Amino acid sequence: GQNIDQPTEMTATEGAIVQINCTYQTSGFNGLFWYQQHAGEAPTFLSYNVLDGLEEKGRFSSFLSRSKGYSYLLLKELQMKDSASYLCAVRDRAGGGNKLTFGTGTQLKVEL
Amino acid sequence: DAGVTQSPTHLIKTRGQQVTLRCSPKSGHDTVSWYQQALGQGPQFIFQYYEEEERQRGNFPDRFSGHQFPNYSSELNVNALLLGDSALYLCASSLRGASGNTIYFGEGSWLTVV
Numbered sequence: 500g501q502n503i504d505q506p507t508e509m510t511a512t513e514g515a516i517v518q519i520n521c522t523y524q525t526s527g528f529n530g531l532f533w534y535q536q537h538a539g540e541a542p543t544f545l546s547y548n549v550l551d552g553l554e555e556k557g558r559f560s561s562f563l564s565r566s567k568g569y570s571y572l573l574l575k576e577l578q579m580k581d582s583a584s585y586l587c588a589v590r591d592r593a594g595g596g597n598k599l600t601f602g603t604g605t606q607l608k609v610e611l
Numbered sequence: 612d613a614g615v616t617q618s619p620t621h622l623i624k625t626r627g628q629q630v631t632l633r634c635s636p637k638s639g640h641d642t643v644s645w646y647q648q649a650l651g652q653g654p655q656f657i658f659q660y661y662e663e664e665e666r667q668r669g670n671f672p673d674r675f676s677g678h679q680f681p682n683y684s685s686e687l688n689v690n691a692l693l694l695g696d697s698a699l700y701l702c703a704s705s706l707r708g709a710s711g712n713t714i715y716f717g718e719g720s721w722l723t724v725v
Contacts, residue, residue, distance in 0.1 A: 503653075532712070541701060541719045542654070547712035586653050597644045597705040597714045598667055601653030 501525045503602035505587050510608045511577055519572045519585050519605045527592030532599060533561050533572045534586040542586055546572065574607075582609045615704050615717035623723045624692050632687045632720045636704030640715070643685040645677060646701040648719075654701055660685055661707045689722075697724045
């Protein structure tokens with residue numbers, strides 16, 4: 500089975516940096532995904548990690564430590580439009596393909 | 612190149628009724644998974660189809676069933692609808708056994724049960 504934990508809510512200031520953490524316990528591991536989801540919309544892909552280390556893509560970066568079962572999503576130069584739910588998801592080895600286990604999501608509120 | 616398409620976008624059903632949701636995978640993809648996302652929760656895996664068979668199933672009752680057609684499109688059927696079935700239903704497609712970031716989600720179908 501899989502267990503994924505992430506904070507329920509976070510608040511940050513426009514222009515600042517925020518780090519959203521995700522810890523997971525899995526029977527297998529074949530990649531960790533981060534998605535952004537605005538209210539009333541479908542999730543959109545942000546990042547993917549399968550090896551340890553940092554993946555950077557513009558204002559977004561994601562880090563993975565497989566030995567610690569830990570990942571974080573780093574958002575820089577926050578903008579108001581970054582207010583959304585951020586979902587951490589793990590693909591286990593058994594499932595592969597498009598079977599993901601999601602956390603409950605972290606609702607990020609960006610304030611002026 | 613069309614991505615994953617789902618229909619209908621929104622629908623309202625009455626308790627006890629049945630509903631069918633449809634998904635066309637991204638061109639070239641052969642594997643489809645369905646997810647249920649209740650308000651304030653992350654998506655929950657329902658089942659996965661490839662080669663027209665259900666290959667894996669999450670913790671959902673038998674009221675949830677599906678089908679995959681030879682063209683890889685898929686349907687999700689829910690019988691005897693309950694109020695708790697109200698949710699966003701997402702379809703994801705990929706190539707069987709694919710690794711890396713090759714998962715594409717559709718825009719979802721919003722189901723309201725009254």
